[in-house]
Amino acid sequence: MTELTKLRVISYLAPNWFWFYEAIVAYLGRVLKVETQLQASKHDPLEDPILLTNQLDLAFICGLPLVRYSQVAANQLQPVVAPVMEAPRYQNRPIYFTDVIVNADSQLFSFADLAGKTLCYNDRGSNSGYNLLRHRLVQGQHPKNFFAQTIQSGFHQRSIRWVVEGLADCAGIDSVVLEQELRDFPDLSKHLRVVEVIGPCPMPPLVAAQHLDKLLIQQIQAALLQPDTELQAAMKKVGVKRFAAVDWSEYEAIATIYNTAIHAGYEVIG
Numbered sequence: 267m268t269e270l271t272k273l274r275v276i277s278y279l280a281p282n283w284f285w286f287y288e289a290i291v292a293y294l295g296r297v298l299k300v301e302t303q304l305q306a307s308k309h310d311p312l313e314d315p316i317l318l319t320n321q322l323d324l325a326f327i328c329g330l331p332l333v334r335y336s337q338v339a340a341n342q343l344q345p346v347v348a349p350v351m352e353a354p355r356y357q358n359r360p361i362y363f364t365d366v367i368v369n370a371d372s373q374l375f376s377f378a379d380l381a382g383k384t385l386c387y388n389d390r391g392s393n394s395g396y397n398l399l400r401h402r403l404v405q406g407q408h409p410k411n412f413f414a415q416t417i418q419s420g421f422h423q424r425s426i427r428w429v430v431e432g433l434a435d436c437a438g439i440d441s442v443v444l445e446q447e448l449r450d451f452p453d454l455s456k457h458l459r460v461v462e463v464i465g466p467c468p469m470p471p472l473v474a475a476q477h478l479d480k481l482l483i484q485q486i487q488a489a490l491l492q493p494d495t496e497l498q499a500a501m502k503k504v505g506v507k508r509f510a511a512v513d514w515s516e517y518e519a520i521a522t523i524y525n526t527a528i529h530a531g532y533e534v535i536g
Contacts, residue, residue, distance in 0.1 A: 270323075270482060275304045277326040278311045279470055280422050280443045282450060287326050289500035290472070290490070294324075297489040298482075310391050311335060323478055324486070328470045330393035333521040336514075342476055345517065346483060347490045347509040348469040349501075351442060356466075360510040363441040363465035364398040367429055370459045374435065377402065377462040385413040385536060386425045386434035393520055394440035395422060398464045400527045400535050416536030423447060430457045438464070446504060467523075468516040487511055 273294060277287050284306055295302040307314050311331040316322050320342060332343065348360035355363070368374040374383070388395040403412050417434060419425040425437035426447055441463075448455050472490070474483045490509040493501065501507075527533075 270298065270300050270478075272301045272303060273298065273323050274321065275302060275324040275326075276307050276314075276316060276322050277304065278307050278314075278328060278331065279326045280440065280446075281306060282423060282443060282446045283504060286500055286504050286506075289497055291324075293494060293497040294486060294489060296494070298485065310389065312391065320475060320477060323475050325473050325475075326470065327473055328391070328393050329468050329517050329520040330397050330524060331391050332471070332473060333517050333524070334391075337521075343473040344476055344483065345471040345512045345514060346474050346487045348471040348512045348516075349442075349506045350469075350508045350510050352505045352507040353445070355441075356507075358507065359466070360469040360471075360512055360516070361466035362394070362469050363463050363467070364394045364438040365441045365444050365460045366399070366436060366438050366462035366464065367426065367444070367458050368436045368461050369429055369432060370457050372435065372459075375459075375461060377406070379461070380436050381408075381412055382414045383435035384415040384417065386417045386419045386428045386437045388419055388422050388425055390418070390534075392440075393467060393470075394443075395425065395438050396535075397520070397524055397527070398467060399438040400532050401523045402462070402464050403535060404527050404530050404532055410532045410535050413536040426454065426458070430454065436461070441465075442469075449505075468512070468520060471512050471517075 275291050277284060288304055291302045291304045311317055311327055312335060350360050390396050419428055422439050422443045428434040429437050
């Protein structure tokens, strides 16, 4: 096995779990006895020079950009593990949902009520914030201009605030991100109502670059399947029950959802 001296890791996911990703990476550093470097990317994954030039070793990434990237750079990234949440709704599986939220003081109580309203989304490359909402429109045979207006917030936490502040009527939020935000800011729960749950969908994974030795990737997976006491404590704080081994078969569903919407003419909604 080629000797690894430094593990380069990037997160493309919501910042309210970044400290947890730090705990994961620190654990891998302890197990593998290597230096680690974790950074939060400021780029869309599909536009990040670090990813495009194969300069990362591991990444925390949403399933949608992962499958889209695989279409242009086949076999460069390999899903390794994904978190399994403790809450019963997650069925002891590495899945999550899109929770469609509205302001609790509004007269919006169902998905149908959102017709003609303003949707905010984190970005168009997001599975939870955009792709699954678009899939819901296709499934329900709603027109692509179902929402009167769509506005981009940049990230889920801002979308949540915009709904609370009345700047938008609704948003599709990654259920795990929403639950963490409500843990961090309990008062938000008084201002929000979930009117629709879309999913489940495969959980965003930790992926490994294929330039890593196969044995090393197996070691990383094995280590996360048996976390130490320190990492277990961090997992408990975010409601993660365990990590599950994942592979490409889990993420084919996301590609199908994405391609179906595009072929139906729903590339842009609103």
